[in-house]
Amino acid sequence: MRQEIGVRLTAFLLVLATAASVQARTYDLTIERQVREIEPGRKASVITLNGSVPGPVLRFTEGETGEVRITNRLKEKTSIHWHGLLIPGENDGSPGFNGFTGIEPGATFTATLPLRQSGTYWYHAHSATQEQAGQYGALIIDPKAGSDIALKVDREQVVLLSEHTRETPERILRNLKGDAGYYNFSKRTTPELIADARKFGLKATLADRAAWGRMRMDPTDIADVGNYTLLVNGEPSARNPSLRFTPGETVRLRFVNGSAMSFMDVRLPGLTMTIVAADGRAVQPVEVDEFRIGVAETYDVVVRPKDQAYPLWVETLDRKASVLASFAPRAGMAVTAPAPRPRQVLLMSEMGHAMGGMKMAGAAPMAGHDMAAMDDATLTRAAARQALPATAAPACTAEHAAMGHCTMTPPAAPAPACTPEHAAMGHCTAAPPPPAAPACTPEHAAMGHCTPAAQSQPRSGTAVAAKVAGGTPFPRVDYGYGNDPMAGHDMGMPALAREGDTDGSGRVFGWASGAPYGSRVLSMRDLVALRPQADTRAPTREIVVKVSGNMERYIWTLNGAKFGEAPPIRVAFNERVRVTFVNETMMAHPMHLHGMFFQVENGQPIDRMPDKNVIAVAPGRTQSVLLTADEAGEWPIHCHLLYHMESGMMQKLVVASVDNRDGTPAAAHAGHGSH
Ligand SMILES: [Cu+2]
CATH class of the missing domain: 2.60.40.420 (Cupredoxins -  blue copper proteins)
Structure with missing residues (x-):
């Protein structure tokens, strides 16, 4: 209800703003620590923005210069970062960058937001662990009139997903530093060990457990904080x-x-x-x-x-x-949650680079290659070794099959895609590309001659395909979170299972979500930029960022260094580079860059690679992005898992023009509006 009133109010404000034409919208945000019952009957100390968690939806229009007056009523320094906005570095709101040192207790700081983009964004604290306590909100920018990406809808709703915990973030960080597995209540149990031994053989099972033990990690460590x-x-x-x-x-x-x-x-x-x-x-x-x-x-x-x-x-x-x-459509209409899905267990192969003595000699040459075919070959070998027994069961729904309760007849496997790389190697014949459509101007569209890009026919997401190992089919989900540099290489490791395999006890191995056969999920590879990219230059050099850590001491690093321990990464203004993230850990890390979008090398043509400012790199995988360094300044590049960033997983990317080599834009020295 509050949301709808908000939308109506915004529409009213929009009319006012249009009438005034140059009147930029101004918001006030007051940051306070308060006790709230986020969960009914359970009090918790949280950080509120204007008295609520989350903060208000801030709404602007492309082309205007928004202003947000931030008042800090906390006892400590704070900050607000404008996530995804293309704004000058001194307005970015990250303490320790571009001369910004944070907002002092009791102070009011005016953030200036010259907006030259539209879309769904958000804002959040960039100081210590304040974000976890509730200091975040959505930020929406409507496209300017006549924009080619304006979307005609009858209604819109912000769906801000977040976590709440009654533990203080400081306590969570202490717990993690004391015992990184503190929140992992799902460590694999003795009955599971017996079940594995029965299925895979005692030797393979014990070898697998020993391997995990040597790494002092646990295969159910998909996330490292619970209690949310x-x-x-x-x-x-x-x-x-x-x-x-x-x-x-x-x-x-x-x-x-x-x-x-x-x-x-x-x-x-x-x-x-x-x-x-x-x-x-x-x-x-x-x-x-x-x-x-x-x-x-x-x-x-x-x-x-x-x-x-x-x-x-x-x-x-x-x-x-x-x-x-x-x-x-109406109040009081009951809904029920779908059936629970199985808990996931990581595969040994998802340890990737972290496995001692098995480091690949440089992951970069593998980046960009489609590993699907090789992966299948490994799968077949693993299947031959394991020869899993298949038990036919009547009336097996996809949901039940996904949970490992029964075995489903797999639908015909789709033909593997023929990538340009494979076609070039003569492995397959690429389908001819669809004829390029001539540019569709609004005038021609109005005459019915063509369909503008914004109304193009939707494509279908990535189908959950059936894979067969030794006669046991299982749903396989590929979210496209990077390439597996180990795929196709037989490491002689105990092959307990392959991604998406289920073992009948409700567990599923790997990153598969248990999504049923035939359902469509979003893979990174499905993302195609609606507007063609302006810069289609090939990169002139590669910057490798190794994403690593010491799980025992809860230290997380980029290229082996905690934030502040290594010199910044430097790129020249307007330089075109490839940044390759090599995940050496068993967790996924959502890597985020401030101030610029990068283009994800997801197999799409270079002029249609999607812009992103966060890219998830799955355990043991490698993902590259292209970056045009067209925003001068100092930009944080970091893992967006809060406790990883707090534990060191951040670096400074300096974009400097030749005459200003330290990368600090002149404007940063002129003060930043604190009063
Ligand atoms: Cu991380």
């Missing part, structure tokens, strides 16, 4: 969060993952979700049944609900936390 309650727009399931619509409307849902530590799977059973933007940038529409949202990512989704209630079901990857909201 998930929230939709600040409300847990216990408060029945709801989003309204009128049947027949086209609704735009602006999803923001404002959590500190949680990757989430988002489902809206009964509705096809059409992804129209990622990290604020318009993409060619992709139809999916569910999607995974990494920490700090945003996705815009269009749905067309009928006259019924739909459950909006969001759960973390480790399945320890979830939230159920109702998406319904």
